[in-house]
Amino acid sequence: MQQEAAETEALKALGWLAAQDTLLPVFLGSTGATEADLRSRVADPAFLASVLDFLMLDDAWVIDWAAATGNRPEDLARFRAALPGGDLPNWT
Secondary structure (H helix, E strand, O other), X not given: OOHHHHHHHHHHHHHHHHOOOOHHHHHHHHHOOOHHHHHHOOXXXXXXXXXXXXXXXXXXXXXXXXXXXXXXXXXXXXXXXXXOOOOOOXXX
């Protein structure tokens, strides 16, 4: 997958996350991002990667995202791999 396509999918994931009333505050609290960051950093591939990293912290979030977007759960990892830092080994 090319980075541009992954950025588009990550932007969609950010939109999904922003619509989650209970999950969005968890993202903001755990990342230190603000609502202004959500608007100003939408074109930042590193920020979009952080959105996908956050969603992948919980299988239930991945499953909910996949069900809402018509993607497969494993697509999230594929999108993440195409963004900056996605080629780094994951030891967890």
